[in-house]
Amino acid sequence: MSENGALPHRGKVLTVDTMNANVKKVDYAVRGPIVQRAVQIEKELKEGVKKPFEEVIKANIGDAHAMGQRPITFFRQVMALCTYPQLLDDSKFPEDAKNRARRILQSCGGNSIGAYTTSQGIDCVRHDVANYIQRRDGGIPSDPDNIYLTTGASDGIVTILKLLTAGEGRTRTGIMISIPQYPLYSASVAELGAVQVNYYLNEEKCWSLDISELQRSLQAAREHCNPRVLCIINPGNPTGQVQSRQCIEDVIRFAAKENLFLMADEVYQDNVYAEGCAFHSFKKVLFEMGPEYSSKVELASFHSTSKCYMGECGFRGGYMEVINMDPEVKAQLTKLVSVRLCPPAPGQALMDLVVNSPQPGEPSYQTFMKERTAVLSALAEKAKLTEEILNTVPGISCNPVQGAMYSFPRITLPERAINEAKAKDQAPDMFYCMKLLEETGICLVPGSGFGQREGTYHFRE
Amino acid sequence: MSENGALPHRGKVLTVDTMNANVKKVDYAVRGPIVQRAVQIEKELKEGVKKPFEEVIKANIGDAHAMGQRPITFFRQVMALCTYPQLLDDSKFPEDAKNRARRILQSCGGNSIGAYTTSQGIDCVRHDVANYIQRRDGGIPSDPDNIYLTTGASDGIVTILKLLTAGEGRTRTGIMISIPQYPLYSASVAELGAVQVNYYLNEEKCWSLDISELQRSLQAAREHCNPRVLCIINPGNPTGQVQSRQCIEDVIRFAAKENLFLMADEVYQDNVYAEGCAFHSFKKVLFEMGPEYSSKVELASFHSTSKCYMGECGFRGGYMEVINMDPEVKAQLTKLVSVRLCPPAPGQALMDLVVNSPQPGEPSYQTFMKERTAVLSALAEKAKLTEEILNTVPGISCNPVQGAMYSFPRITLPERAINEAKAKDQAPDMFYCMKLLEETGICLVPGSGFGQREGTYHFRE
Numbered sequence: 001m002s003e004n005g006a007l008p009h010r011g012k013v014l015t016v017d018t019m020n021a022n023v024k025k026v027d028y029a030v031r032g033p034i035v036q037r038a039v040q041i042e043k044e045l046k047e048g049v050k051k052p053f054e055e056v057i058k059a060n061i062g063d064a065h066a067m068g069q070r071p072i073t074f075f076r077q078v079m080a081l082c083t084y085p086q087l088l089d090d091s092k093f094p095e096d097a098k099n100r101a102r103r104i105l106q107s108c109g110g111n112s113i114g115a116y117t118t119s120q121g122i123d124c125v126r127h128d129v130a131n132y133i134q135r136r137d138g139g140i141p142s143d144p145d146n147i148y149l150t151t152g153a154s155d156g157i158v159t160i161l162k163l164l165t166a167g168e169g170r171t172r173t174g175i176m177i178s179i180p181q182y183p184l185y186s187a188s189v190a191e192l193g194a195v196q197v198n199y200y201l202n203e204e205k206c207w208s209l210d211i212s213e214l215q216r217s218l219q220a221a222r223e224h225c226n227p228r229v230l231c232i233i234n235p236g237n238p239t240g241q242v243q244s245r246q247c248i249e250d251v252i253r254f255a256a257k258e259n260l261f262l263m264a265d266e267v268y269q270d271n272v273y274a275e276g277c278a279f280h281s282f283k284k285v286l287f288e289m290g291p292e293y294s295s296k297v298e299l300a301s302f303h304s305t306s307k308c309y310m311g312e313c314g315f316r317g318g319y320m321e322v323i324n325m326d327p328e329v330k331a332q333l334t335k336l337v338s339v340r341l342c343p344p345a346p347g348q349a350l351m352d353l354v355v356n357s358p359q360p361g362e363p364s365y366q367t368f369m370k371e372r373t374a375v376l377s378a379l380a381e382k383a384k385l386t387e388e389i390l391n392t393v394p395g396i397s398c399n400p401v402q403g404a405m406y407s408f409p410r411i412t413l414p415e416r417a418i419n420e421a422k423a424k425d426q427a428p429d430m431f432y433c434m435k436l437l438e439e440t441g442i443c444l445v446p447g448s449g450f451g452q453r454e455g456t457y458h459f460r461e
Numbered sequence: 462m463s464e465n466g467a468l469p470h471r472g473k474v475l476t477v478d479t480m481n482a483n484v485k486k487v488d489y490a491v492r493g494p495i496v497q498r499a500v501q502i503e504k505e506l507k508e509g510v511k512k513p514f515e516e517v518i519k520a521n522i523g524d525a526h527a528m529g530q531r532p533i534t535f536f537r538q539v540m541a542l543c544t545y546p547q548l549l550d551d552s553k554f555p556e557d558a559k560n561r562a563r564r565i566l567q568s569c570g571g572n573s574i575g576a577y578t579t580s581q582g583i584d585c586v587r588h589d590v591a592n593y594i595q596r597r598d599g600g601i602p603s604d605p606d607n608i609y610l611t612t613g614a615s616d617g618i619v620t621i622l623k624l625l626t627a628g629e630g631r632t633r634t635g636i637m638i639s640i641p642q643y644p645l646y647s648a649s650v651a652e653l654g655a656v657q658v659n660y661y662l663n664e665e666k667c668w669s670l671d672i673s674e675l676q677r678s679l680q681a682a683r684e685h686c687n688p689r690v691l692c693i694i695n696p697g698n699p700t701g702q703v704q705s706r707q708c709i710e711d712v713i714r715f716a717a718k719e720n721l722f723l724m725a726d727e728v729y730q731d732n733v734y735a736e737g738c739a740f741h742s743f744k745k746v747l748f749e750m751g752p753e754y755s756s757k758v759e760l761a762s763f764h765s766t767s768k769c770y771m772g773e774c775g776f777r778g779g780y781m782e783v784i785n786m787d788p789e790v791k792a793q794l795t796k797l798v799s800v801r802l803c804p805p806a807p808g809q810a811l812m813d814l815v816v817n818s819p820q821p822g823e824p825s826y827q828t829f830m831k832e833r834t835a836v837l838s839a840l841a842e843k844a845k846l847t848e849e850i851l852n853t854v855p856g857i858s859c860n861p862v863q864g865a866m867y868s869f870p871r872i873t874l875p876e877r878a879i880n881e882a883k884a885k886d887q888a889p890d891m892f893y894c895m896k897l898l899e900e901t902g903i904c905l906v907p908g909s910g911f912g913q914r915e916g917t918y919h920f921r922e
Contacts, residue, residue, distance in 0.1 A: 013625075013689050013722040013759050016789045020626050023797055031580055031799035039579075061802075063577045066570025080545035084537045092551075109527025114773040116524045118500075119492055151612060151777075154801055164474075165481050187800045228474050261474040298474050312575040314806030316612075328477045336484055338492035339648045340615055344805040345775030 025190040029183050029449020034433055035060050038443040053441035059461050060445045062237075062405045064311025064375075072310055072371050074364045075353045078104075082113045082349050096362040104349050113345045119338035121149025121319070122345070125352040129319050132355030136269075137284035148320050148333070149351060151343045152313075153267045153304035156320035158188045160300045163333060164229050164261060165192045174227035176217060176260070178209070179451035180408060180458070182237045186451070195225040200453060203410065206399045207239035211250050218258060230260040235268040235279065235403030238450050238460040240383070242277040242402040248285045256297050264301040267318075270308035273380035274402035283323060299323040305350045307405060309375040317347030317354075379405065386461060408447065411457045429457040486651040490644050490910020495894055496521050499904040514902035520922050521906050523698075523866045525772025525836075533771055533832050535825045536814045539565075543574045543810050557823040565810050574806045580799035582610025582780070583806070586813040590780050593816035597730075598745035609781050609794070610812060612804045613774075614728045614765035617781035619649045621761045624794060625690050625722060626653045635688035637678060637721070639670070641869060641911035641919070643698045656686040661914060664871065667860045668700035672711050679719060691721040696729040696740065696864030699911050699921040701844070703738040703863040709746045717758050725762040728779075731769035734841035735863035744784060760784040766811045768866060770836040778808030778815075840866065847922060869908065872918050890918040 016024065035058070042056050058066070065071065074097060081087050081101035088098055107124040109115030120126065126144040133142035150156035165173045174195040177185040189196045199217035201207045214230070221227040232251060234243045243251075255262045264282035272279050282301055287294045305317035322330065342348075357372075358364040383401035390398040390409045398409035413421075413428050421431030429446035437443050447458025477485065496519070503517050519527070526532065535558060542548050542562035549559055568585040570576030581587065587605040594603035611617035626634045635656040638646040650657045660678035662668040675691070682688040693712060695704045704712075716723045725743035733740050743762055748755040766778035783791065803809075818833075819825040844862035851859040851870045859870035874882075874889050882892030890907035898904050908919025 012785070012787045012790075013720055014790050015787050016793065018627055018689075019624050019790055019793060023624060023793060026797060026800060028796060028800050031796075031802075061577060063570055065573035065576040068571055071573060071575050076545045080541040080548065083544055084541035087541065108775070109524055110529055112526035112532060112775070114532050114771075114775045115526040116522060116774045151805070152802065158801075163480050163484060166479055184800060191797075191800070228479075259474055310575075313577045313802070314569070314573070314575045316803075316805040324473070326473045326476050329473075329475050329480055332477065332480060332484055335489060335492075336487060336652075339487060339489050339645060339652070340619075341492075341613065341774070342777075344612070344777040344808055346807045347805055 022191050022193045026187045027183065027190070027449075028187045029445050031061070032445075032449060034430070034437060034443060034445060037434065038437060041437070041441070051441065052439060056437075056441045056443055058443045060443050062307060062311075063313055064307075064405075065313070069311050069375060069378075070371070071312065072368065074358055074368045075310060075312065075350060077364075078353055079346060079350060083346070085111070094363040096358055096364050100353065100356070104352060108345065113349060115345070117149075117342040117345050117348060119340075119342055120334060121147070121343060122348050122352070125149060125348050126319075128352050128356040129321075133281075133283065133321060137281055137287070140284055140287045142283075142321060146322050146325075148322070148337060149343045149348050150302075150304075150318040150320055151340075151347065152306060152316040153265065153302040153318040153320075154184050155316075155343070156300070156302050156318055157184060157263065157265065159333070159337065160263060160320070160322075161188050161192060161194065161229070163329065163336070165194045167226055170224060171226045173229065174221045174225035176214070176221070176227055176230045178231070178233060178236070179453075180238055180447065181231075181451055182233055182265070183449055185231055195221070195227075197221040197225070197227050198451065201236070201239060201241070203399065203453070203456070206402070207236055207241035207408070209243065209247055209251065211254055214251070214254055218260075228259075228261055229263060230255055231263045231265065232282070233265040234282075235271055237265075237268065237404050238406045238408045238445075240399070240401040240404045240406050240408065242272050242274065242279065245278075245280045245285060248280055248282060249289060252282065252286055252289060252293060252297055256293055262297060262299045264299060266301055267304045267307050268404040269303065270376065271379060271405060272403040273383045274400055277402045279403070283321065286323070296324065298325060300325075305347060305354055308354075309372045309379075310350075310354055311375075312350055315347040315350045316344055317349075317351040318343075319351055383407070390461075406460050408450070408458050408460050411459065413457055429459060432457070433459055483652050483654045487648045488644065488651070488910075489648045490906050492522070493906075493910060495891070495898060495904060495906060498895065499898060502898070502902070512902065513900060517898075517902045517904055519904045521904050523768060523772075524774055525768075525866075526774070530772050530836060530839075531832070532773065533829065533836075535819055535829045535832075536771060536773070536811060538825075539814055540807060540811060544807070546572070555824040557819055557825050561814065561817065565813060569806065574810060576806070578610075578803040578806050578809060580801075580803055581795060582608070582804060583809050583813075586610060586809050587780075589813050589817040590782075594742075594744065594782060598742055598748070601745055601748045603744075603782065607783050607786075609783070609798060610804045610809050611763075611765075611779040611781055612801075612808065613767060613777040614726065614763040614779040614781075615645050616777075616804070617761070617763050617779055618645060618724065618726065620794070620798065621724060621781070621783075622649050622653060622655065622690070624790065624797070626655045628687055631685060632687050634690065635682045635686035637675070637682070637688055637691045639692070639694060639697070639700075641699050641908065641913055642692075643694055643726070644910055646692055647912070656682070656688075658682040658686070658688050659912065662697070662700060662702070664860065664914070664917070667863070668697055668702035668869070670704065670708055670712065672715055675712070675715055679721075689720075689722055690724060691716055692724045692726065693743070694726040695743075696732055698726075698729065698865050699867045699869045699906075701860070701862040701865045701867050701869065703733050703735065703740065706739075706741045706746060709741055709743060710750060713743070713747055713750060713754060713758055717754055723758060723760045725760065727762050728765045728768050729865040730764065731837065732840060732866055733864040734844045735861055738863045740864070744782065747784070757785060759786060761786075766808060766815055769815075770833045770840075771811075771815060772836075773811055776808040776811045777805055778810075778812040779804075780812055844868070851922075867921050869911070869919050869921050872920065874918055890920060893918065894920055 077097040126147040130142040306313040421428040427448035444459040538558040587608040591603040767774040882889040888909035
């Protein structure tokens with residue numbers, strides 16, 4: 001205070017000029033300006049403003065329940081039992097649901113899902129995850145001590161990237177990400193102040209990954225940073241490709257040769273639609289390549305409750321498995337996750353159900369399989385339809401959607417539109433998507449939000 | 462690969478020498494070595510190892526349900542209804558619980574708690590939080606646009622600290638925290654690479670906060686960093702003091718004069734036990750000080766579902782309210798939280814119930830109040846007993862526990878014990894707590910994990 005007691009007129013403590021500079025660099029397209037405009041239009045519609053459409057269709061994010069997909073009955077039954085255990089006496093609930101709930105509650109402090117769990121996640125859930133991975137990968141062992149439950153897959157991915165970010169200037173950690181990519185990666189790299197290293201997927205070959213392109217990208221990056229991490233999304237987001245076993249082997253060989261830490265984002269592992277395509281986990285391929293690789297290559301792989309047939313994004317459930325992580329680093333990881341105490345317990349419980357779903361002979365098995373199959377068939381049907389319809393539109397060409405939940409069609413924009421966009425200082429595909437939103441109410445995220453080769457334009461649907 | 466095809470023998474990509482150096486500096490006592498040893502002892506007991514006790518009592522963390530506190534029935538009923546809406550037809554559930562569930566579900570995409578919510582949190586929940594704050598603070602307005610739902614309070618605190626961390630060397634952000642403090646603060650400051658600035662609470666005056674000590678601490682910090690943030694925990698953790706209205710006013714005046722961003726951790730706002738003590742929110746005091754302050758001082762305050770009478774830690778629900786935040790910074794905050802998509806929807810729903818609990822006339826009101834009062838009375842009773850019993854033990858002296866859920870008694874250690882500890886390279890109170898754990902099974906966190914004046918020793922119970 002000045003002598004006369006009045007406060008001096010200083011500005012804010014926290015301004016865009018004095019805030020964390022890395023945070024300013026963060027860009028997150030799937031919830032960016034186009035989505036903000038969509039929310040605004042929704043409000044305008046509610047207030048009675050006339051538009052050429054009656055509702056906004058938000059195709060900006062893979063949010064199955066919001067688009068009308070129904071939750072899996074068994075999952076919600078068990079979650080209700082865990083939440084309100086008085087229901088365990090209710091004959092309306094099947095025995096297998098009750099058994100799952102009892103088992104989860106016994107693993108919780110005070111038998112309550114409201115207690116903190118251990119930071120790494122509920123013991124029995126981590127065991128179930130390990131068993132699931134082992135079954136999925138044809139018997140290759142999985143150790144519950146290598147499983148960390150997470151707050152959605154995003155949380156796990158950011159945590160591993162955080163551990164890996166070190167150095168300054170030319171020794172700063174470089175993180176190799178595919179272009180196009182899911183913008184969580186570029187956003188986290190920016191926030192951590194790491195260096196984004198782009199490698200381009202081959203649109204001409206159905207968005208496949210070429211080792212020669214990895215090599216080019218790595219070589220170029222080594223001029224200015226220390227590339228240490230290779231991130232792969234398989235099945236691909238936003239591009240919907242499914243990697244062949246051969247490609248995964250080549251990637252692992254490349255990572256081993258070049259001493260890169262591998263991060264495999266496998267949240268769409270049940271979403272494979274195209275004939276002749278199958279999901280191969282990086283873990284499985286790594287171990288099938290023999291001890292020279294399986295004892296050496298450091299790998300973290302990620303899964304969540306948000307996609308596949310369950311689509312339970314709101315619960316923020318997920319796990320990661322770390323392979324060949326240095327034991328001292330693992331201790332640091334365990335310490336780091338303990339600062340946030342624990343992932344949400346309901347999300348952990350839901351993750352348990354995904355990896356420990358009803359088995360043949362259990363009362364809920366048939367309903368569960370019926371619901372699961374119905375969702376996956378509908379998604380496969382939509383994937384095919386999307387590709388077919390898009391390819392009938394002049395100026396749009398779309399690769400087959402082999403998996404995941406999106407297509408990433410290429411659009412040819414007339415010179416005039418490109419110039420108009422540039423005059424507005426907008427990316428041409430942002431201009432296109434904005435126009436589409438204003439005229440039809442359909443909200444798509446432009447390709448520029450995911451990254452694309454210079455001079456090409458796309459959107460994600 | 463080398464010419465003959467064998468892989469070169471390089472070391473790990475990620476080692477403690479090449480990992481994020483800030484993460485290495487993170488220390489988190491409430492889940493640190495003593496807790497790891499407690500978990501180990503629990504395993505040994507299960508395996509039949511003989512000990513002088515039969516079970517480990519984990520008093521390392523405020524985890525009410527794990528210690529036997531029962532969840533509030535109404536909260537769990539609504540959560541079950543939100544999770545499994547088929548129960549809305551069940552006559553066992555009261556109408557007010559059904560109404561709350563219907564209202565929350567109507568605010569969710571596809572009426573499912575499994576959909577992503579908006580990044581800032583479900584609209585109707587943010588409105589209810591704002592109404593709650595307004596009621597609590599005697600009508601001082603609260604704007605839902607200033608409310609951000611969070612993954613527990615920790616998440617909100619880390620997010621605001623992240624925004625505030627900038628500069629290098631002598632301009633690096635300094636963050637003022639109380640000593641003793643809740644170690645989330647020191648851990649986050651280390652992880653962000655900010656500068657920890659300690660101010661000491663006055664143990665002789667029941668852990669009160671002296672402005673002269675704030676001034677001393679600030680002055681000293683300005684020699685080597687840029688202190689911009691003042692963090693306050695009220696009611697105090699681990700020290701259990703409740704700040705007087707006068708003290709809060711003084712702190713606000715100090716923050717205004719010295720241009721500090723205020724962070725008020727108010728997660729124990731319902732946990733006030735001592736005669737003559739009352740909870741005063743920083744927001745309320747700020748606005749009662751008139752426009753000179755209320756239009757200027759930047760404040761973020763935090764609350765959660767984890768403490769008070771509900772103790773629902775596992776759901777990771779919470780909110781923060783930001784006051785006088787620069788609009789451009791707020792846009793950056795909204796962008797930043799969008800990268801994690803959304804806080805867990807069940808935690809958001811639970812937060813709603815905390816701020817929108819049963820009202821007189823509603824069917825659940827009486828049971829709710831009975832349960833709430835029983836929990837708070839039991840906690841008050843325990844607070845008094847703890848203080849009384851501890852003060853009968855020679856060598857232990859304990860301040861009155863005015864609020865929150867902990868006491869932080871001072872222990873006088875014999876010279877011999879101090880020397881023995883030092884020979885083992887252990888903090889003397891860590892040595893004491895470890896011995897207590899091995900001999901009695903009681904797991905306490907030593908004062909050194911929270912910080913204390915040089916030469917004094919404590920534990921948190």
